[in-house]
Each structure stands twice: as C-alpha cells, then as structure tokens.
Amino acid sequence: MDIADSFAELAIPQQSTRAGIYHYDAYDRAFLQERIAEFRGQVERRLAGALTEDEFKPLRLMNGLYLQLHAYMLRCAVPYGILSSQQMRQFAHVARTYDRGYGHFTTRQNLQFNWIKLVEAPDALAALAEADLHAIQTSGNCIRNVTTDEYAGAAADESVDPRVYAEILRQWSTLHPEFSFLPRKFKIAITGAAVDRAAIQVHDIGLAVKRDAEGRIGFEVWVGGGLGRVPVIGNKIRDWLGEDDFLAYMEAVLRVYNALGGRENIHKARIKILLRDVGPAKFTEMVEREFSWIPKEKFRIDPEVIAAIRAHFDPPPFAVLPNAAATLAQQVAANAAFAAWVEHNTHPHKQPGYVSAVISLKPIGGVPGDASADQMDAVADLADRYSFDEVRVSHIQNLVLPHVRQDELFEVWQALATLDLATPNIGTVTDIIACPGLDYCSLANARAIPVAQNLSERFRSLERQYDIGQLFLNISGCINACGHHHVAHIGILGVDKKGEEFYQITLGGSATNDAAIGDIVGAALSYDKVVDAVETIIQTYLGLRTSAAEKFIDAYRRVGMAPFKDALYAVA
Amino acid sequence: MQAKVKAKGAAQPLVITANRLGDGRVVWLAGASLGAEGQWSERVADAAIFLGDAADAGMAVAAKAEAAQMVVGAYVVEVAATPAGPAPLRSRERFRADGPSILTAAAA
Incomplete structure (x- = not known):
C-alpha cells in the first residue's frame, strides 16, 4: 500500500x-x-x-x-x-x-x-x-495563487472557462522544483471573458483564454505587468498560443525569468524589471527561442487529462428555466431596496434563468474584505441552498454566489440583508479595496482600513453613490500596493513622513481592458485631509462631467489632471 | 534603526520591543536587570527606558531572550518619556503598542 x-x-x-x-x-x-x-x-x-x-x-x-x-x-x-x-x-x-x-x-x-x-x-x-485547504505558495519567491474572474464558468460574456487552465497552472506550479526559488514572487491571472475582471495586464503573466474562428482554444499572453514600487502595464508577447503549447510556453517564460531575473536587489527582481531592462522585443525573442527548443510533447497535456480536469468544472445541474424577467420586474417594482441591489450586485449569467449575486463585504463604515465566522457560516448556508454549494472570492474583496436562480434572488437578498451583507454598492465609491495597512501589516507605512471606513461614511448616501456612478477607489498602506491603488480611478497610497502617516493620491488608473497606471496628483496629504481631498476630487468631477452618463474615468481622460490638481491644491 | 537612534544623541529615550515567539504578540523589555533574558511585558507602559547608548545593553539582553526562544525580532524604538510611561514617537510603533485602531468584523 x-x-x-x-x-x-x-x-x-x-x-x-x-x-x-x-x-x-x-x-x-x-x-x-x-x-x-x-x-x-x-x-x-x-x-x-x-x-x-x-x-x-x-x-x-x-x-x-x-x-x-x-x-x-x-x-x-x-x-x-x-x-x-x-x-x-x-x-x-x-x-x-x-x-x-x-x-x-x-x-x-x-x-x-x-x-x-x-x-x-x-x-x-x-x-x-480537513476541507482540502492549505497555505502553500501564499508566500515566498514562487508562483503564487493563480487568480481569475470571480464569475468564471458563469459569466454571460465568457467564451472559455478559465478555471480549467487555472487548475492546470496550479498543478503545474505546485512545488515545481525549478520555480520554487525564483528571483522574486510570481503572479499569474487568467480570464476567459470579454471584460477583464482579473486585471491580467498588471500581472507577471496575464492570460486571456479565447477561441479562434474554428473554435480552437488558445491564449493571449501578457508578460511583465505589475504594481508595487514600479507599476507597469504588461506587454502582449503572444496574440495566440495554442492549447497544446500552453505549459511549454509558460515554462519558457519562467525559465527566461529564472535565468536572467535580478537576484541581488529585491526591488529589481520582478520580471517587469527584466522586461524593462532588455526591452519587450528582446525579451519576447528570448522566450520564443527557449520555447523553440523545449520538447513540446513533454509539456503537452493529454486531452484525456484536460477532459478529466474540465469534468471538475462541469456546469452544476441547472434547472431548465426561462429568464424570470416578469417575476423580477414585479419584485423590483415593489421594493426599491431590492431594485438597487439587483441593479448593482448582480451579474448576467450564461444559463437562462440564473444570475450571479455579489455579496458586498463593504458595509458602510466596515472593514473592506473582512467577514466574521458567523457571516462565513451564513454565506455557506446560502450557497448550499441557492448556489450549488459554491462561493467565489473576488479580487475586489467581495464574495459571489455564482449560480442563483433569478426566481430565488429575492429570498437571497432578504437573507443577506439580515446578515448586513446586502449593501448595494458594487462598483461605487464605497466598494473600496483596502489592504490591512498599518493596523496589521509589518511592511505598511500608514493605515488603509480607517481611511476606507471614513470615506465609506462620508459617501454613505446611496443616492449620492449612484449619482457619482462607477468609481473604483483603492487604498494601499505602502508602496507594495496590495490594495492595487495604482489601477484605481482614485488611488490612495500611504507613505511615511518622519514617522507620521501621509497619503499620496493618484487619478486615472484602471485594472481592466483599458488598463492604466494612475497619475500622482501632487504632494502627499496628512491622514485628516484625505477624506476631504477625495470629496474635492469627486465634486470637481461632478462639476465638469458632460452628463451623468460620463463616468469618472472617462471625464478624467477627457480633461486630464489639471482641474483636479487645481481644485485640490488651490491656494485660498 | 540603531545608527539613526545613535545620531539623536545620548538624551534620546529609547525602549526595546520584539514579538513573543510562541504567539507573535508585541512585547516590551521591561526589566533588563531581572534575569539574563530580561522581563517582557505586553504593555508599553512597563517598558524600561534607556538613554542613548545605554540601549546597547538592553539589546544584549534582548539577544539572549532571542537565543532562549522567548522573543523574535528585537529592536530599539524612540519614545517620549511621559508621566504615563514611554510613548513611541513614530506612528508605526504607536500602533504596535496600542493594537489595531479599528473595530474588527467580529467585534463590530
């Protein structure tokens, strides 16, 4: 045995x-x-x-x-x-x-x-x-947890389910002997949908899995993106990588990085620095050369193995349902709070009659991303009853019930409301990403959580949030950028000035298909000035937008930094 | 940290902090003269104050405490000596002394 x-x-x-x-x-x-x-x-x-x-x-x-x-x-x-x-x-x-x-x-x-x-x-x-959970490769200079779209396997705009390839990457990278001591940590994200909800352009490797005209599966490969001290949008080095060559190409990228990535200076060790130093064209050439002599058959996954992995992600036993448009319309018409939640906290599902429901972990004044044990148990119960035993975690720090029947959505909302988990604020100014910051983290320079809480309180009015419209506001307590501040529409970075907390504000970042790194507005502000500064920025936006339909990010791209900077630093 | 502190001169009040090995809790060197590894308190108010280079002797005690698997990661912290006890000057150390400034999901 x-x-x-x-x-x-x-x-x-x-x-x-x-x-x-x-x-x-x-x-x-x-x-x-x-x-x-x-x-x-x-x-x-x-x-x-x-x-x-x-x-x-x-x-x-x-x-x-x-x-x-x-x-x-x-x-x-x-x-x-x-x-x-x-x-x-x-x-x-x-x-x-x-x-x-x-x-x-x-x-x-x-x-x-x-x-x-x-x-x-x-x-x-x-x-x-006991529940098949672990903490392996959540630290160290190895390939970290692969991230993906929180609606994977459910989203209406998805062409290929990325979970299959995320799992292949997990199995390939777990204790990979060659890649357990890389120059620095290595993060991979993969999406299979038209809208990038996995921030693939700011990962060491970003993958978009898609189909060609003949229905074959392949990958768009982005390399060298990242946040932290040197924020940079990645370079697309392959527009099409066939499924057969998937792992061989990943090996090639990692081998080039492992061989040539810097190991002397921790701040210059990520693959983005190598890419910057040699240039995207040279880097791509090196990867392609490495790829050319890798024995492809060794890394080609047997179709039966792929099929076996895919079977783990077979659709759950969905009921054959029509879209419950009439039922939902009646419930929405009868209940404004439910209507707001449906509008902001649900996402279209590929299966007729179903929807994905987002559980906001951003109650007004709460700690972004925190959940109590009682809430976890309650979410598990709801998943059992309404979502085929399944829960998702989003990189925005919310939870998702991926497969909810539309005609049961009202019951789910009612249950969530009793748990303080039904805040209808997804994508609004109070749906804030915040790292643990100086309340917990030994690397942090400044607190992130109370800044988020204060902002959440300031903008607590749903009417006001909805008037402002889509706005991503992220906060990091240090330049390591776990709070993804660089790619927020409004980013806030905590810095240390002579032992005190200060905050640098950036505008115009984006983590999705139009990925961008935010621009620094000006000098850092003290802790007690941050909320008012964000208020000023948002008031400036409201004053200059062409209509309520013009989102913050679009207005910023149209007018640039000047009006915001002038408003923020105007001398009375 | 040490060099920066020394540059402040002999009059700068200092305390020594570390994390307890077994549970990671923040502790402060409270009684360097009591035993080779000193006494370590969870309260910054109990921390022994050293002036300038005198902290080197405290760090020697801390090194023994580290070698005895009592604490980990000892270092020197600048403080102001107040009637209520040592008050860390830098925000980072104030939060280490006081704990998170926020209500948690479980406590809220």
Whole structure:
C-alpha cells in the first residue's frame, strides 16, 4: 500500500460534488498531510531552539505564516477564488478556534487570519486540510495563487472557462522544483471573458483564454505587468498560443525569468524589471527561442487529462428555466431596496434563468474584505441552498454566489440583508479595496482600513453613490500596493513622513481592458485631509462631467489632471 | 534603526520591543536587570527606558531572550518619556503598542 492509499482511508469528508471546484484525490490529501507533519516538526524544532529564526523564517513563509505587527498571520490559499460551502465553513471554524472570529479576504482572492499563534499554526493547517485547504505558495519567491474572474464558468460574456487552465497552472506550479526559488514572487491571472475582471495586464503573466474562428482554444499572453514600487502595464508577447503549447510556453517564460531575473536587489527582481531592462522585443525573442527548443510533447497535456480536469468544472445541474424577467420586474417594482441591489450586485449569467449575486463585504463604515465566522457560516448556508454549494472570492474583496436562480434572488437578498451583507454598492465609491495597512501589516507605512471606513461614511448616501456612478477607489498602506491603488480611478497610497502617516493620491488608473497606471496628483496629504481631498476630487468631477452618463474615468481622460490638481491644491 | 537612534544623541529615550515567539504578540523589555533574558511585558507602559547608548545593553539582553526562544525580532524604538510611561514617537510603533485602531468584523 502506498502512502496515497493509506491516506485514502482517512475519514476526510468529501467535498460537494455540485460545487465547481477541483476535487482532491487521495494523492492530494496525502501530500497535504505530509506537508503539515513536516511543518509541525519544523515548528517544534524552532520552539526548542534547534532552528534559528533565520533558518525558520523561510520554512514558515512556505506555509503561509507571516509575522506581522501584532501576531502571526496565516494566509490561506483559495485557488482561483473558488470555495465550496464546506470550505467556507471550515474557514469559519478556523477563525473561531485559532483566531479572533473573523478573516480578511484579499486582492489575491485568498483569506488571511490575523491572530494566529505559532504554537497552534500546525493545528490550524490540519483543520484547513480537513476541507482540502492549505497555505502553500501564499508566500515566498514562487508562483503564487493563480487568480481569475470571480464569475468564471458563469459569466454571460465568457467564451472559455478559465478555471480549467487555472487548475492546470496550479498543478503545474505546485512545488515545481525549478520555480520554487525564483528571483522574486510570481503572479499569474487568467480570464476567459470579454471584460477583464482579473486585471491580467498588471500581472507577471496575464492570460486571456479565447477561441479562434474554428473554435480552437488558445491564449493571449501578457508578460511583465505589475504594481508595487514600479507599476507597469504588461506587454502582449503572444496574440495566440495554442492549447497544446500552453505549459511549454509558460515554462519558457519562467525559465527566461529564472535565468536572467535580478537576484541581488529585491526591488529589481520582478520580471517587469527584466522586461524593462532588455526591452519587450528582446525579451519576447528570448522566450520564443527557449520555447523553440523545449520538447513540446513533454509539456503537452493529454486531452484525456484536460477532459478529466474540465469534468471538475462541469456546469452544476441547472434547472431548465426561462429568464424570470416578469417575476423580477414585479419584485423590483415593489421594493426599491431590492431594485438597487439587483441593479448593482448582480451579474448576467450564461444559463437562462440564473444570475450571479455579489455579496458586498463593504458595509458602510466596515472593514473592506473582512467577514466574521458567523457571516462565513451564513454565506455557506446560502450557497448550499441557492448556489450549488459554491462561493467565489473576488479580487475586489467581495464574495459571489455564482449560480442563483433569478426566481430565488429575492429570498437571497432578504437573507443577506439580515446578515448586513446586502449593501448595494458594487462598483461605487464605497466598494473600496483596502489592504490591512498599518493596523496589521509589518511592511505598511500608514493605515488603509480607517481611511476606507471614513470615506465609506462620508459617501454613505446611496443616492449620492449612484449619482457619482462607477468609481473604483483603492487604498494601499505602502508602496507594495496590495490594495492595487495604482489601477484605481482614485488611488490612495500611504507613505511615511518622519514617522507620521501621509497619503499620496493618484487619478486615472484602471485594472481592466483599458488598463492604466494612475497619475500622482501632487504632494502627499496628512491622514485628516484625505477624506476631504477625495470629496474635492469627486465634486470637481461632478462639476465638469458632460452628463451623468460620463463616468469618472472617462471625464478624467477627457480633461486630464489639471482641474483636479487645481481644485485640490488651490491656494485660498 | 540603531545608527539613526545613535545620531539623536545620548538624551534620546529609547525602549526595546520584539514579538513573543510562541504567539507573535508585541512585547516590551521591561526589566533588563531581572534575569539574563530580561522581563517582557505586553504593555508599553512597563517598558524600561534607556538613554542613548545605554540601549546597547538592553539589546544584549534582548539577544539572549532571542537565543532562549522567548522573543523574535528585537529592536530599539524612540519614545517620549511621559508621566504615563514611554510613548513611541513614530506612528508605526504607536500602533504596535496600542493594537489595531479599528473595530474588527467580529467585534463590530
């Protein structure tokens, strides 16, 4: 009996067969158990003094365990942002048992626990493994959790389901011996929809999976995008990469980066710096040369294997339904609050009669991305009842019930409202991305969360939010840009000035098909000036837009920085 | 950090902080003379104040505490000596001393 067989006998509960997640087999589970046992031994040796902190730190980071300002933080992977309801319940269990009853969903579609104890970390990981969850490759200079569209497999505008390829990338990159010690961390995003909701142009590799005129599957490949200290939009190095060559080409990109990426200066080690230094044309040439001599057959995935992976993501057993337009119209007409939620918090589904429902984790004055254990349990219950046991995490730090019957949408909304999870603000100025900032993070220069809370309170009026229209406002507590401030319409970056919190404001960024890096407006502002500054920017926009239909980003692109800068820094 | 502090001169009040190894909590060196590894308190008000280069002796105690697996990542923090005890000068250290400035989802 091999180890996989022995672990297959463990009484680990089976995942729902309805949820569109990758279902672990005995081999996967055995691997996780081995990994936890290994880490448990490492923790014991650290506590006994057999390992120094310098020796132990890379080992704990490989298991997602960071030491932050106030405690250890455990970053748990949510592969491409998809959870079964059972997994969500297990997060709730870990939050209650090993943390302080809540967790924080991140822009990498992961979940972080802020108050983990080192002595209990192996037990927390063991609890996660009971639901096929782990924290591997959520830190370190490896290929991180692959992210994708939160509506993958559901969106009406999707041409190819990206989850299949995200899962292939996950299996390919997990403990990849050649790519476990890259020059720096490496982030991949993939979308299969017309609208890029995965921010592929600001990733180390961004992939758009699509079909050609003959229906064949291929990929558009973007490389060298990124945020952080050197924000840059990636370069498209392939307009079409056939499915057969998918992994071989990924190998080629990673090999070039692994061989030539800088290793002496941490701030110049990402692939975007290599691309900048050699130039996109030369970089592309090097990748194509590497690709040319890779034995393609070695990396070609057997169609049967792809089919087997695709089977994990087969559509759930949808009912054959007409679109419930009449029912919904009646409910919307009768209830203004429900109407607002339907308008802002739902997304068109490819299956007639269904819709995706967004659960806002941005209640007015709340902590963006935080969910209590009770809320996690409640969302899991709703997923069981209304969405085929499935929940998604968005990189905007919200949750999604991907497959809700339109004729049950009203019930879902009512249930969410009782949980304070029905704020109808998706895409508005209060749907703020915020990193943990200086309230938790050891790298941060300034707080992000209370800035978000204060802005949320200032713009709490839904009438006002809707008048302002679509506006993405993101906040990072330091230049590492976990809050994606560079690609926000209004970005806020926390900086340190002589030990005090200051904030730099950028305008005009975008994370989608028209990706752009925001422009710095001017000198950084003190903490108590930020909310008023955003108010001034928005009032300026409202005053100069051509009509209510002209979005903030479009108005900014039309008029440029000057009117906003003048308004913000005008001398009385 | 150390060099920057020394540049402030002998009169700059300093305290020493670290995270406790077992649970990561913020701790402050409270009694350097009490035992080789010192005593560590979760309250910044209990922190022992060193003036200028005297912090080197405190850091030596902290190094022993690190070697004894009590704490991790010890370093020196500039403070103002107030009647209520040491008050960190930099915002980062104030938040380490006081904890998150926000209500959490569970507490809200």
